[in-house]
Amino acid sequence: MKATDVLVRCLENEGVEYIFGVMGKETLDLVDSLSRSKKIQFVNTRHEQGAAFMADVYARLSHKAGVCTSTLGPGATNLLTGIASATLDFSPVVALIGQAGFERQHKESHQYLDLVKIFEPAAKWSIQIKDSLTLAEIVHKAFRTAKMEKPGAVIVELPENLAAQEISDDAITIIPAPTLMTVDEEIIAAVDQINNSQRPFIIVGNGVIRAKAVTEVNAFIDCLQAPVTHSMKAKGILPKDNPFNYFTFGFSEKDEVLHGIEKADLLIVIGYDFVERLPKEWNKKKVPVIHVNAISAVPDEYYPLKSELVGDVKRVMQAMIDLKIVPKPWEPSGNLREKIKQSYHIYGGGKSSLSITSILQAIEKRTCENTIVLSDVGSHKISIAKTYQPKKPNKVIISNGLASMGIAIPGAIGAKLACPADPVVCITGDGGALMNFAEIETAVRLGLAFVIIVLNDSKLKLEEQMMMQKLGNDYGTAFGNPDFVQLAESFGIRGERPASINEFEDILDKALTKNEFTLIEIKLVNE
Template identity: 65%
Template sequence: MKVTDVLVQCLENEGVEYVFGIPGKEILDLVDSLSRSHQIQFVNVRHEQGAAFMADVYGRLSNKVGVCLSTLGPGATNLLTGISSAKLDHSPVVVITGQAAFERQHKESHQYLDMAKVFEPATKWSIQIKDSQRIPEIIRKAFRVARMEKPGPVAIELPENLASQMISSNPLPITPVPESIPVMESINDALTLMQQYKKPLVIIGNGVVRQEAVAELHPFIEALQAPVIHSFMAKGVLPQHHPLNFFTFGFNEKDEVSAVIKEADLLIVIGFDFVEKLPKEWNKKKLPIIHLDAIPAEMDEYYPVQVELVGNIKQTLRIINQLDIPTKSWVPFGNLQEKIKQSYQIEEIQKDLNSLPLTIENILHIIEKLSSMNTIVISDVGAHKVSIARTYQPRQPKRLIISNGLASMGIAIPGSIGAKLACPGATVICITGDGGALMNFSEIETAKRLGLSFIIIVINDSILKLEQETMNKMFGKSYGIMFQNPDFVQLATSFGVIGRRVNHVAEFENTLKEALCRSNELVIIDVTL
C-alpha cells in the first residue's frame, strides 16, 4: 500500500472528518489518497493561515483533533500564525506538511526550509518522518500528544520521496489518555486551607471548559458560596444572573473585577492558563493560592501556591464534592456586582431602540436577546474583542470563542467555518473588525463552496481603534492606523452571498432577525460606526 494511503488510514482511525489545506506538488500523493477516503473530506481553502484557524476552532468545539495540511516552504510558513494561535489557546491540532526529498535537504534548495525546526516553538512536538514504516506510530503519538493536557498543535513533515513508497503498515489501536487525580492528603489540605481563610475567591480558567468540568464545578461553588470570576476564554461557566458571578477579569484597563481580588484573602484557581493574564497583573498582593489543574503550577513569585491539586479537573471536583466543603459566604464591599454590571454594560438598557446609539455594546445586547442557547459567537481580535469580553454573556461554555493567547487578527471568518463544521446544528455569528475581516475575507468563498450558513458582522470604522486609543494615551496622537475599506455589501454580492448595511440600532436588530431566519444562507452585515 502507498505511504499516503496508510497515512490516510491512520487519520481515519483517529476519527478525522476534515482536513483543511491547499494542494501543492509535494503533497499531491496525500491529496490523491484523501480523494479515496469515504470518511475524510478535504477542504480546499484560500490561504493556509485560514486552514490553521479552521482546524483550531474545529478542534476546540468538536472534542476531536483539527487537522490542516500544506505543501513545503511558503505553504508551511503560512500555517505558522494559526498554529501558534492554537499553541497558546491550547487547541488540539495536527498539521501535516510536505517537504523536499532527502537528497536535497543538505544544501540550498528551491523552497526548502527545515520546517520541523521552524515549527518547534509553536508546537508541542514537531517531527520529520524519516522512515515510512514508522508512520502509524508517529500519527498515533501525534494525536495523543495534541489531546493531552494542555492540548496543542503537533507538526508532522512528510518528505516527498517517501510519499509514494509502498509499505505494509497498519494503524495502531487507540487507547485513552490516562487520567490522574490528586492524592487525598492534598485534597484534605486544600479543604483545611479553605476553612482557615474568611474570604476565598474562585478564579475559573479555560481548563475547566476544556476538560468539560462545568457540571462538577457548580456543586463546589454552591457549597463554598464564595464569589467567582473567570477569564476571557472561560465565559459561560456561570449563568449571567448567578448571585456568585462577578464576571470577567484580565483587562489592561478599567478592570473593575480586580476589586474583588484585592478584598479576598485566598485564591482558589481552577484551570487557569497564564497565557491569558500573568499573575503579576492580578495578584499584586501575592495572596495564597490553591492550584487545581491538570498539570503542576508554573513557578511565579505572584502565584504563591499553598496546595497543588494536580489531576483531571472533572474527577478532582467530583471527589471534593463528596467531602465537607466549608461554607464561606461573603459579599465584596460596595455593591460591587452591580457596579461591574453597569461599568461593563452587561445588562441591556431598556429604551426605545431608535434612541440608542449604534455601539458594539448595544449590538451585543441585541445578539444576546435574539440568540438561542446553542448560538456560537466568534470574536476576532481588536477593540471589539475587549467589549465582547466585558459585555457579552453566553448562555453556556464553548459558545463564545475568543482568541486570547496569541490574539491574532483574522481568526474569526475562517474560525466560523471550523465552528460550523464542528457544530452544524448551531447558529454561528462572527464578529470582526474591518482590519481583521480583510485579512481572511477570501475564506468566504470557501464557506460558500461548502454550502455553510453563518452570519458575519463587520465593524466598519476604517481604523485600528485599539491601537489608536493606546497611541493617544502614550503619545497624545496616533499614526498609521487609518485605512480605506471596500464596499462590504458589494463585496458580499461578488461572493454570491447576502450583504446588508446598517447605520442604526433598530436597523441592526431587524437585519439580524432577517439573517437568523435565513438559516441556509451566508449573510454579511456591515455595521458602519
C-alpha cells in the same frame, strides 16, 4: 499500500472528519489518498493561515484534534501564525506538512526550509518522518500529544520521496490518554484550607471546559457560595444570573474584578491558563493560591501556592464536593457586582445608536443557548469579553493566547463544521475581516451559512487608543476600505448595512431565522 494511503487510514482511526489546507506538489499523494476516503473530507481553503484557524476552532468546539495541511516553503510558513495561535490557546491541532525529498535537503534547494526547526517554538512537538515504516506510530503519537494537557499544535513533516513508498497497511492501535488524579490527602488538606479561610475567591479558566468539568465546578461554587470570576475564554461556565458571578477579568484597563480579588484571603484557581493574563497583573497582593489544574503550576512569585491539586479537573472537583465544604458567603465592599454590571454594560439599558454595546446586547437577546459567537482581535474583543454573556460554556471563541487578527471568518467555518446545527455569528473589525475575507468563498463552496458582522471605522481602533494614550497621536492607524456590502454580494452572499439598531435587529432576526449566509456592515459610532 502507498504511505499516504496508510496515513489516511491512521487519520480515520483517530476520528478525523476534515482536513483543511492548500495542496502543493509535495502533498499531491496525500490529497489523492484523501480522495478515496469515505470518512474524511478535504477542505481546500484559500490560504494556509485560514486552514490553521479552521482547524483550531473546529478542535475547540468538537473536542477532537483539528487537522490542517500545507506544502513546503511558503505554504508551511503561511500556517505558522495559526499553529502558534492554537498552541497558545491550548487547542489540539495536527498539521501535516509536505517537504522536499531527502535527496535535496542537505543543500540549498528550491523552497526548502528546515520546517521542523521553524515550527519548534510554536508547537508542542515538531518532527519529520524519516522512515515510512514509523509513519503509523508517529501519527498516533502526534494526536496523543496534541490532545494531552495542555493541548496544542503538533507538526508532522512528510518528505515527498516517502509519500508514495509502498508500506504495510497496519495502522497502530489507538491508546487513550491516561487520566491523572491527585492523592486524597492533598484534597483533604486543600478543603481544610478553604474551610479555614474567611474570604475565598474563585477564579475559573478555560481548562474547566477542556476537562468537561463545568457541572462539577458549578456544584463546588454552590457549596462554597463565594465570589467567582472567569477568564475571557471561560465565559458561560457560570450562568449570567448566578449571584456569585463577578463576570470576566484579565483586562489591561478598568479590570473592576480586581477590587474583589484584592480583598480575598485565599484564591481557588481552577483550570486557569497563565497565557491569558499573568498573575502579576491580577494578584498584586500575592494572595495565597489553591491550584486546581491538569498540570502543575508554573513557579511565579505572584502565584504563591498553598495547595496544588494536579490531575483530572472533573474528578478533583467531585472529590472536593464529596468532602464537607463550609459555605463562605461574602461580598466585596462597595457593591462591586453591581458596579461591574454597570461598567461592563451587562443587562438592559442598551443604547439606541449602532454602538458595539447595543449590538452585543441585541445579539445576546436574539440568539439561542447554542449560538456560537466568534470574536476577532481588536477593540471589540474587549467589549465582547465584558458585555456579551453566553447562555452556555464554550460558545464564545476568543483568540487570547497569541491574539491573532483574522481568525473570525475562517474560525466560523471551523465552528459550523464542528457544530452544524448551531447558529454561528462572527464579529470582526474591518482590519481583521480583510485578512482572511477570501475564505467566504470556501464557506459558500461548502454550503455553510452564518452571520458575519464587520465593524467598520476605517482604522485599527485598539492601536489608535494605545497610541493616543502613550504618544498623543494616532499615526499609521487609519486606512481605506472597500464597500463591504458589494464585496459580500460578489461572493454570492447577502450584504446589509443597517442605519439604526432597530434595522440591525431586523436583519439579524431574518438571517438567523432563515439560516441565510449574511454579512452585516456596521458603521460604528463612538461610545
